[in-house]
Amino acid sequence: MKKITLTLISAIMGACLLAGCSTNPADSKTASSTAADSKTADSSAANGNKVKVAFSQCQSSDPWRIAQTNDIKRAAKENGYDLIYTDAQGNTSKQISDVEDICAQGVDYLILDAREFEASAACLDVAKKAGVKVILIDRLVKGTAGEDYITYIGTDFVWEGKEAGKWLADKLQGKGKIVEISGTAGSTAAMDRHNGFMEAIKDNPGMEVIASQTADFSRSEAQSTMENILQSSGNSITAVFAHNDEMGLGVIQAIKGAGLEPGKDITVVSCDGQSDAVKAVISGQLGATVTCNPYYGDITFDVLDKIIKGEDVKDTYILEDTLIDSKNAEERLPLAH
Ligand code: AHR
Numbered sequence: 001m002k003k004i005t006l007t008l009i010s011a012i013m014g015a016c017l018l019a020g021c022s023t024n025p026a027d028s029k030t031a032s033s034t035a036a037d038s039k040t041a042d043s044s045a046a047n048g049n050k051v052k053v054a055f056s057q058c059q060s061s062d063p064w065r066i067a068q069t070n071d072i073k074r075a076a077k078e079n080g081y082d083l084i085y086t087d088a089q090g091n092t093s094k095q096i097s098d099v100e101d102i103c104a105q106g107v108d109y110l111i112l113d114a115r116e117f118e119a120s121a122a123c124l125d126v127a128k129k130a131g132v133k134v135i136l137i138d139r140l141v142k143g144t145a146g147e148d149y150i151t152y153i154g155t156d157f158v159w160e161g162k163e164a165g166k167w168l169a170d171k172l173q174g175k176g177k178i179v180e181i182s183g184t185a186g187s188t189a190a191m192d193r194h195n196g197f198m199e200a201i202k203d204n205p206g207m208e209v210i211a212s213q214t215a216d217f218s219r220s221e222a223q224s225t226m227e228n229i230l231q232s233s234g235n236s237i238t239a240v241f242a243h244n245d246e247m248g249l250g251v252i253q254a255i256k257g258a259g260l261e262p263g264k265d266i267t268v269v270s271c272d273g274q275s276d277a278v279k280a281v282i283s284g285q286l287g288a289t290v291t292c293n294p295y296y297g298d299i300t301f302d303v304l305d306k307i308i309k310g311e312d313v314k315d316t317y318i319l320e321d322t323l324i325d326s327k328n329a330e331e332r333l334p335l336a337h
Pocket of ligand 1: 062064065138139189217243244245246271272292
């Protein structure tokens with residue numbers, strides 16, 4: 001009897017391979033799953049139900065976010081999932097209630113790009129109580145892999161800040177008065193880029209950060225913040241480190257508005273590698289941008305596939321990035337989001 005069943009399963013699998021059936025484990029009647037925190041089969045997959053996946057995005061206000069969301073949606077579709085999507089619109093409390101709604105819909109897996117490191121840990125509590133397994137992407141949240149979430153897929157924000165700092169130290173030959181325009185307070189993107197930048201410039205006593213203000217990763221907020229700083233500190237500013245390109249581009253507008261020349265009077269460096277920023281590097285208005293890879297789709301769904309199949313996954317996956325300045329901007333432009 002056992003032999004007959006095995007033969008039948010092999011025949012069905014063989015027919016599927018030949019007919020090009022979907023490889024999405026969600027469609028497979030035999031797929032079983034293991035979360036990092038429990039090595040037991042995922043009942044929703046094992047009983048043949050379609051695995052339900054949601055993506056909770058923290059905001060959609062910049063090209064980086066749009067590229068990331070589009071890539072997750074593309075990969076979800078290609079892997080056969082009807083993705084449930086929510087956008088917290090830059091509001092940590094809204095994201096917690098988004099996650100509550102997602103969990104109430106009986107979702108199996110939550111892909112979470114959380115706004116803040118500490119405050120967003122409430123999202124993990126909600127998911128844990130509901131038995132929803134979490135894959136963190138982009139920004140880390142306070143918690144433990146294998147207990148509060150399965151795995152974290154991100155970029156190395158410390159490295160990004162360090163690259164920006166090293167480039168600036170070289171450009172300014174170790175001397176200058178710097179303004180830091182930082183990203184969302186409490187986010188790992190802002191905290192780690194700050195730490196990486198400070199680490200990179202620390203051996204240059206002539207480099208001094210004379211002002212550091214948040215502009216929440218927003219172009220318009222950065223522009224008005226920089227306008228105010230220019231009014232008070234005027235001509236003493238040598239350079240600006242903006243935690244993302246949107247803010248770097250807002251800073252450039254403010255510099256121009258003050259009658260100064262970005263790239264000559266004040267050097268600006270930022271992070272993300274978005275298309276407009278790479279063009280600004282080519283035109284000389286932006287000194288450099290350190291990329292922050294927004295293409296999470298394939299890796300996220302590959303890792304999810306492993307989890308569903310019960311394979312081991314790592315606690316952390318880090319995507320690669322690079323620095324773009326006048327030397328490689330032309331060549332990198334076609335790759336920019
Ligand atoms: O967390 C990544 C950062 O968030 C990107 O640098 C920024 O543009 C986005 O909003």
